[in-house]
């Protein structure tokens with residue numbers, strides 16, 4: 001005899017199944033005979049459902065038994081599957097979540113509070129590089145590593161300015177802004193996008209011309225998931241020298257880290273724009289086993305080591321960079337170095353879709369407008385040592401980032417920013433209390449940092465999704481709720497995003513915890 005519990009489970013399962021059954025019928029009915037959708041449909045009763053879901057979970061906080069699961073996954077194999085999913089989801093009033101690389105810090109692409117299905121884009125990942133025109137078409141399901149590798153196959157003097165983690169997906173990364181270590185020379189990924197393909201709320205496959213400049217503007221930083229499903233982007237490749245130089249130099253507090261960090265703040269955004277020096281502040285064991293602060297200077301220079309040393313000698317001699325700290329290499333190898341592979345690792349590790357490590361994590365972000373005083377830095381070190389498990393990464397702005405107008409694309413953080421800060425806590429065990437502990441640490445540090453960072457609004461980077469900044473409850477997307485996080489992510493561009501959203505998706509079908517809201521209905 002079946003235990004009572006199992007009977008209940010079976011009953012509720014069958015209810016779920018019947019609810020999704022008519023949706024599946026609709027999908028099958030909308031499928032083109034030449035591209036059957038049946039092979040793309042995963043229901044929870046299929047053995048591989050969990051592994052398909054888990055394959056692109058990139059934050060272990062959302063890989064627990066209590067994490068809400070979709071009732072269905074559609075792993076689109078063709079544009080028509082995207083169109084069918086959108087059309088049928090609307091007739092069945094269902095919540096869609098769109099996932100490309102799954103790197104959303106808050107799991108927004110595959111978790112929801114309401115019943116939902118996932119449209120998974122990983123199969124749509126073709127990349128076509130055209131060196132002659134210095135452009136490429138890249139599908140949303142491709143990873144950054146695949147993009148970099150395909151460029152390398154065709155040219156050793158081209159690259160693309162995007163993120164440093166090779167498993168990040170194009171769909172979320174490009175549509176949310178996308179930055180990397182060439183940002184001071186070439187701007188963001190979205191500053192180098194020239195066309196796109198998108199399936200809109202009516203199920204139409206549009207390109208730049210047919211979607212119009214407003215919608216094309218919105219999906220270059222405003223987040224694709226508020227506006228439609230991005231199928232692909234056309235990007236402009238950028239030129240890189242055959243030889244670039246990288247270095248990674250660390251200084252502890254005992255090695256005058258504070259003085260050097262202080263100087264970094266005065267030069268990092270003004271340096272030669274071929275030079276990007278990331279600064280990471282964290283806590284390590286000192287020589288006497290006491291914790292101490294460590295500042296790591298992590299750099300890419302688009303040139304050789306001789307030129308780099310002369311730039312450093314002129315602008316930042318305090319770091320004491322020596323030729324023996326530098327490695328000259330190719331641009332594609334510099335990508336590996338920046339993601340902590342040893343130089344000399346075969347370039348095709350960039351094709352691996354499996355991240356080097358997976359952890360439980362929490363991220364937050366801030367913008368620094370003015371150098372922090374040495375006294376301020378001393379206080380920050382004290383706090384970092386007290387909290388111990390949160391690191392701060394400073395990414396310098398300036399260069400091209402200051403030249404591009406704040407309203408060119410939805411990403412608004414341009415001139416006037418010295419650096420962006422990322423707060424990072426990583427941990428390796430589950431459980432609610434452990435999770436609360438680490439999330440609390442990031443919140444404490446964020447609160448402590450208030451006097452040192454941007455105000456009114458306290459700005460944040462949209463691709464560093466942080467639900468602490470506010471959410472749309474149950475995806476109802478109240479305009480007031482959306483404005484709270486929207487102004488932080490988009491500043492003055494928020495209003496234009498809302499107008500475009502209201503025009504292209506007035507029913508707010510494309511919604512999530514931090515989507516762009518529609519304008520409230522005017523009173524009659």
Ligand SMILES: Cc1cc2nc3c(=O)[nH]c(=O)nc-3n(C[C@H](O)[C@H](O)[C@H](O)COP(=O)(O)OP(=O)(O)OC[C@H]3O[C@@H](n4cnc5c(N)ncnc54)[C@H](O)[C@@H]3O)c2cc1C
Pocket residue numbers: 058097098099100101102103104105108109121140162163164165167168169170171172173175176177178179180223224225226228229230231463464465512
């Ligand atoms: C390890 C790691 C390193 C990172 N490094 C960087 C970095 O160097 N620079 C940087 O800028 N960011 C970085 N990020 C942040 C990253 O850019 C964002 O998390 C980005 O949104 C991830 O894109 P994705 O496709 O992998 O994520 P997903 O989780 O699949 O998607 C993220 C968001 O975009 C939406 N979306 C995804 N695909 C589509 C689509 N095809 N159409 C419409 N909407 C879509 C999702 O619904 C979700 O809201 C990093 C993140 C991680 C986890």
Ligand SMILES: *[C@@H]1O[C@H](CO)[C@@H](O)[C@H](O)[C@H]1NC(C)=O
Pocket residue numbers: 025026029
């Ligand atoms: C399938 O499509 C046909 C014609 O397009 C329509 O009449 C029928 O109702 C559809 N069936 C389902 C289950 O959606």
Ligand SMILES: *[C@@H]1O[C@H](CO)[C@@H](O)[C@H](O)[C@H]1NC(C)=O
Pocket residue numbers: 054060063064358
């Ligand atoms: C995610 O959870 C599943 C089920 O508990 C587990 O088998 C899998 O190993 C987890 N993934 C990772 C990367 O830890």
Ligand SMILES: *[C@@H]1O[C@H](CO)[C@@H](O)[C@H](O)[C@H]1NC(C)=O
Pocket residue numbers: 254255256
């Ligand atoms: C730190 O700075 C002091 C004073 O400026 C100097 O004497 C000392 O040599 C420096 N230490 C290191 C390790 O650079």
Ligand SMILES: *[C@@H]1O[C@H](CO)[C@@H](O)[C@H](O)[C@H]1NC(C)=O
Pocket residue numbers: 283284285289291
């Ligand atoms: C410092 O060392 C102790 C033991 O030697 C270790 O448990 C601890 O994790 C270390 N701390 C850091 C920040 O590495």
Ligand SMILES: *[C@@H]1O[C@H](CO)[C@@H](O)[C@H](O)[C@H]1NC(C)=O
Pocket residue numbers: 309313314
């Ligand atoms: C730095 O520049 C100064 C003055 O131009 C020069 O004397 C010195 O040798 C240089 N140092 C290095 C390490 O290149």
Ligand SMILES: *[C@@H]1O[C@H](CO)[C@@H](O)[C@H](O)[C@H]1NC(C)=O
Pocket residue numbers: 323324325326327328342343344
């Ligand atoms: C990097 O540079 C250092 C110092 O010049 C050198 O010893 C080392 O071999 C280089 N590493 C690689 C992999 O080239």
Ligand SMILES: *[C@@H]1O[C@H](CO)[C@@H](O)[C@H](O)[C@H]1NC(C)=O
Pocket residue numbers: 433434436437440
């Ligand atoms: C985290 O912070 C909340 C709110 O301040 C508190 O209630 C909770 O006990 C903290 N949890 C842990 C594990 O520190």
